[in-house]
Amino acid sequence: MDKKQVLKLKGKTAVFIDWANVYGWKKSLKKEVDPEKLFGYFKKYPQVEEINFYYGKDKHPKSKQFLKKMEEVGFRVISKEVKYIPVSLENAILILRLLWTYTVACKQLIPIFYFPVMGILRPYIIF
Numbered sequence: 001m002d003k004k005q006v007l008k009l010k011g012k013t014a015v016f017i018d019w020a021n022v023y024g025w026k027k028s029l030k031k032e033v034d035p036e037k038l039f040g041y042f043k044k045y046p047q048v049e050e051i052n053f054y055y056g057k058d059k060h061p062k063s064k065q066f067l068k069k070m071e072e073v074g075f076r077v078i079s080k081e082v083k084y085i086p087v088s089l090e091n092a093i094l095i096l097r098l099l100w101t102y103t104v105a106c107k108q109l110i111p112i113f114y115f116p117v118m119g120i121l122r123p124y125i126i127f
Contacts, residue, residue: 009047016073019055041074051075056082 053075
């Protein structure tokens, strides 16, 4: 049974949406979050004075189009350039050796994820 979610707001309210996190919800929700519906949901509350949307600015045209669309929807868009840190294969191997040494010494596993980017494996390490 679906229950309608209702917020109980007291006084002036600002909403802060970190889209990178919200976008990740699709895995647990089993569907994508529609940013326009999300904006509409918060806009229904008279206490909500501004709805802020945080998202990284990328050189890719789809990224620019997405940010423009979010402004058109009504979000106050806050963004900054995405920083890319190149990792060579040699550096990645060195990082893995250091992390393995740390893991063995501390008996604590550090999750490491690899994502292929333009044919190159780049490590993303979560601490």
